[in-house]
Amino acid sequence: MAEIKSPLTPLIDQLCKLPGVGAKSAQRLAFHLISVTTQEVEVLANVLTKTRTHIKYCKSCFNISFETTCFICSSNSRDKTQLCIVAEPKDIYALERANEYNGLYHVLGGYISPLDGVYPESLRIEELILKLKKSHFNEVIIAINSSIEGDATTLYLKSCLKNYKNPISQLAYGLPVGAELDYTDESTLQKAFSGRQKVK
Numbered sequence: 001m002a003e004i005k006s007p008l009t010p011l012i013d014q015l016c017k018l019p020g021v022g023a024k025s026a027q028r029l030a031f032h033l034i035s036v037t038t039q040e041v042e043v044l045a046n047v048l049t050k051t052r053t054h055i056k057y058c059k060s061c062f063n064i065s066f067e068t069t070c071f072i073c074s075s076n077s078r079d080k081t082q083l084c085i086v087a088e089p090k091d092i093y094a095l096e097r098a099n100e101y102n103g104l105y106h107v108l109g110g111y112i113s114p115l116d117g118v119y120p121e122s123l124r125i126e127e128l129i130l131k132l133k134k135s136h137f138n139e140v141i142i143a144i145n146s147s148i149e150g151d152a153t154t155l156y157l158k159s160c161l162k163n164y165k166n167p168i169s170q171l172a173y174g175l176p177v178g179a180e181l182d183y184t185d186e187s188t189l190q191k192a193f194s195g196r197q198k199v200k
Protein backbone atom coordinates (compact mmCIF):
# COMPACT_ATOMS: atom_id res chain seq x y z
CA MET A 1 0.00 0.00 0.00
CA ALA A 2 1.41 3.38 -0.97
CA GLU A 3 2.12 5.59 1.98
CA ILE A 4 -0.06 8.67 1.97
CA LYS A 5 1.56 11.69 3.56
CA SER A 6 -0.87 13.90 5.40
CA PRO A 7 -0.66 16.52 8.15
CA LEU A 8 -1.79 13.73 10.47
CA THR A 9 1.12 11.43 9.62
CA PRO A 10 3.31 12.39 12.65
CA LEU A 11 0.35 11.87 15.01
CA ILE A 12 -0.64 8.57 13.36
CA ASP A 13 2.98 7.38 13.59
CA GLN A 14 2.97 8.01 17.35
CA LEU A 15 -0.42 6.39 17.91
CA CYS A 16 0.71 3.32 15.95
CA LYS A 17 3.37 2.72 18.60
CA LEU A 18 0.66 1.99 21.19
CA PRO A 19 -0.07 -1.70 21.82
CA GLY A 20 -3.06 -3.01 19.93
CA VAL A 21 -3.34 0.08 17.71
CA GLY A 22 -2.94 -0.70 14.03
CA ALA A 23 -2.70 1.77 11.15
CA LYS A 24 -6.47 1.99 10.66
CA SER A 25 -7.26 2.53 14.34
CA ALA A 26 -4.47 5.10 14.57
CA GLN A 27 -5.98 7.01 11.66
CA ARG A 28 -9.44 6.86 13.26
CA LEU A 29 -8.04 8.14 16.57
CA ALA A 30 -6.12 10.91 14.83
CA PHE A 31 -9.22 12.12 12.99
CA HIS A 32 -11.14 11.98 16.25
CA LEU A 33 -8.48 14.02 18.05
CA ILE A 34 -8.67 16.84 15.50
CA SER A 35 -12.47 16.86 15.67
CA VAL A 36 -12.61 17.71 19.39
CA THR A 37 -11.77 21.06 20.96
CA THR A 38 -8.19 22.14 21.59
CA GLN A 39 -9.07 22.21 25.29
CA GLU A 40 -10.09 18.54 25.29
CA VAL A 41 -6.82 17.57 23.62
CA GLU A 42 -4.92 19.62 26.21
CA VAL A 43 -6.69 17.78 29.04
CA LEU A 44 -5.67 14.45 27.48
CA ALA A 45 -2.08 15.60 26.92
CA ASN A 46 -1.86 16.90 30.50
CA VAL A 47 -3.21 13.66 31.98
CA LEU A 48 -0.72 11.66 29.90
CA THR A 49 2.21 13.77 31.05
CA LYS A 50 1.08 13.95 34.68
CA THR A 51 0.46 10.20 34.89
CA ARG A 52 3.76 9.28 33.31
CA THR A 53 5.72 11.81 35.38
CA HIS A 54 4.24 10.98 38.78
CA ILE A 55 3.54 7.26 38.61
CA LYS A 56 5.80 5.12 40.77
CA TYR A 57 5.81 1.72 42.38
CA CYS A 58 4.32 1.06 45.82
CA LYS A 59 7.22 0.48 48.21
CA SER A 60 5.47 -2.51 49.70
CA CYS A 61 3.85 -4.48 46.85
CA PHE A 62 5.24 -2.76 43.69
CA ASN A 63 1.78 -1.95 42.37
CA ILE A 64 1.61 1.31 40.44
CA SER A 65 0.77 4.30 42.62
CA PHE A 66 0.98 8.07 42.87
CA GLU A 67 1.73 7.66 46.58
CA THR A 68 4.60 5.84 48.29
CA THR A 69 2.11 3.18 49.41
CA CYS A 70 -0.65 2.05 47.05
CA PHE A 71 -4.39 2.14 47.80
CA ILE A 72 -4.47 -1.62 48.47
CA CYS A 73 -1.56 -1.70 50.94
CA SER A 74 -2.87 1.36 52.77
CA SER A 75 -6.46 0.10 53.00
CA ASN A 76 -7.82 -1.01 56.38
CA SER A 77 -10.37 -3.36 54.85
CA ARG A 78 -7.90 -5.75 53.18
CA ASP A 79 -7.06 -9.13 54.67
CA LYS A 80 -3.38 -8.73 55.50
CA THR A 81 -2.92 -12.46 56.11
CA GLN A 82 -3.26 -13.35 52.42
CA LEU A 83 -0.64 -12.63 49.79
CA CYS A 84 -1.19 -13.04 46.06
CA ILE A 85 1.88 -13.08 43.80
CA VAL A 86 1.38 -11.66 40.31
CA ALA A 87 3.77 -10.93 37.45
CA GLU A 88 2.72 -7.39 36.54
CA PRO A 89 0.70 -4.51 38.04
CA LYS A 90 -1.99 -4.93 35.37
CA ASP A 91 -2.71 -8.40 36.79
CA ILE A 92 -3.76 -6.78 40.08
CA TYR A 93 -6.44 -4.82 38.24
CA ALA A 94 -7.69 -7.95 36.45
CA LEU A 95 -8.03 -9.76 39.78
CA GLU A 96 -9.64 -6.75 41.47
CA ARG A 97 -12.25 -6.64 38.67
CA ALA A 98 -13.04 -10.29 39.38
CA ASN A 99 -13.83 -9.24 42.97
CA GLU A 100 -12.90 -12.62 44.45
CA TYR A 101 -9.86 -11.68 46.50
CA ASN A 102 -9.39 -9.19 49.32
CA GLY A 103 -5.81 -9.75 50.45
CA LEU A 104 -2.49 -8.12 49.60
CA TYR A 105 -0.36 -8.50 46.47
CA HIS A 106 3.26 -8.80 45.50
CA VAL A 107 4.25 -7.81 41.95
CA LEU A 108 7.30 -9.63 40.59
CA GLY A 109 7.84 -7.20 37.74
CA GLY A 110 7.70 -9.65 34.82
CA TYR A 111 8.40 -13.26 33.88
CA ILE A 112 11.57 -15.29 33.85
CA SER A 113 12.61 -15.36 30.21
CA PRO A 114 16.34 -15.90 29.62
CA LEU A 115 15.86 -15.39 25.87
CA ASP A 116 14.70 -11.84 26.61
CA GLY A 117 17.44 -11.34 29.18
CA VAL A 118 15.05 -11.65 32.16
CA TYR A 119 16.57 -13.85 34.85
CA PRO A 120 15.23 -14.61 38.35
CA GLU A 121 17.53 -11.88 39.76
CA SER A 122 15.74 -9.35 37.53
CA LEU A 123 12.46 -10.00 39.35
CA ARG A 124 11.44 -8.96 42.86
CA ILE A 125 11.87 -12.42 44.33
CA GLU A 126 14.35 -11.38 47.00
CA GLU A 127 11.86 -8.74 48.16
CA LEU A 128 9.19 -11.45 48.27
CA ILE A 129 11.30 -13.79 50.40
CA LEU A 130 12.07 -10.91 52.77
CA LYS A 131 8.37 -10.05 53.01
CA LEU A 132 7.50 -13.66 53.82
CA LYS A 133 10.09 -13.65 56.59
CA LYS A 134 8.91 -10.36 58.08
CA SER A 135 5.10 -10.76 57.87
CA HIS A 136 2.77 -13.59 58.67
CA PHE A 137 0.53 -14.88 55.86
CA ASN A 138 -1.98 -17.69 56.31
CA GLU A 139 -1.90 -18.34 52.59
CA VAL A 140 0.28 -17.40 49.63
CA ILE A 141 -1.39 -17.58 46.23
CA ILE A 142 0.53 -17.74 42.97
CA ALA A 143 -1.54 -16.07 40.23
CA ILE A 144 0.66 -16.15 37.17
CA ASN A 145 -0.41 -16.68 33.56
CA SER A 146 0.03 -20.16 32.20
CA SER A 147 2.49 -19.65 29.34
CA ILE A 148 6.07 -20.79 28.72
CA GLU A 149 7.49 -17.81 30.66
CA GLY A 150 4.67 -17.91 33.22
CA ASP A 151 5.17 -21.59 33.96
CA ALA A 152 8.95 -21.15 34.25
CA THR A 153 8.34 -18.32 36.71
CA THR A 154 5.83 -20.34 38.75
CA LEU A 155 8.19 -23.32 38.85
CA TYR A 156 11.06 -21.16 40.03
CA LEU A 157 8.87 -19.51 42.68
CA LYS A 158 7.74 -22.87 44.00
CA SER A 159 11.35 -23.98 44.38
CA CYS A 160 12.17 -20.76 46.26
CA LEU A 161 9.16 -21.23 48.54
CA LYS A 162 9.48 -24.94 49.19
CA ASN A 163 10.53 -24.35 52.81
CA TYR A 164 7.78 -21.82 53.48
CA LYS A 165 5.81 -22.97 56.50
CA ASN A 166 2.29 -21.92 55.45
CA PRO A 167 0.09 -23.13 52.59
CA ILE A 168 0.84 -22.05 49.03
CA SER A 169 -1.79 -22.33 46.33
CA GLN A 170 -1.98 -21.67 42.65
CA LEU A 171 -4.86 -20.50 40.44
CA ALA A 172 -6.85 -23.32 38.90
CA TYR A 173 -6.34 -23.59 35.19
CA GLY A 174 -9.43 -23.25 34.30
CA LEU A 175 -7.58 -20.45 32.60
CA PRO A 176 -6.75 -21.22 28.99
CA VAL A 177 -3.05 -21.85 28.44
CA GLY A 178 -1.34 -18.67 27.27
CA ALA A 179 -4.22 -16.54 28.54
CA GLU A 180 -3.17 -13.27 30.05
CA LEU A 181 -4.93 -12.45 33.30
CA ASP A 182 -6.01 -9.04 32.11
CA TYR A 183 -7.64 -10.49 28.99
CA THR A 184 -9.51 -13.14 30.97
CA ASP A 185 -13.15 -12.47 31.73
CA GLU A 186 -14.17 -11.91 35.32
CA SER A 187 -16.20 -15.08 35.84
CA THR A 188 -13.35 -17.29 34.56
CA LEU A 189 -10.97 -15.48 36.89
CA GLN A 190 -13.40 -15.89 39.80
CA LYS A 191 -13.56 -19.65 39.13
CA ALA A 192 -9.77 -19.87 38.76
CA PHE A 193 -9.41 -18.08 42.07
CA SER A 194 -12.04 -19.92 44.10
CA GLY A 195 -10.84 -23.26 42.65
CA ARG A 196 -7.20 -22.56 43.45
CA GLN A 197 -5.19 -25.61 44.35
CA LYS A 198 -2.77 -26.20 47.18
CA VAL A 199 0.71 -26.75 45.82
CA LYS A 200 2.28 -27.15 49.23
Ligand SMILES: [Zn+2]
Pocket residue numbers: 058059060061062063069070071072073074
Ligand atom coordinates in the same frame (compact mmCIF):
# COMPACT_ATOMS: atom_id res chain seq x y z
ZN1 LIG B 1 1.00 -1.70 47.55
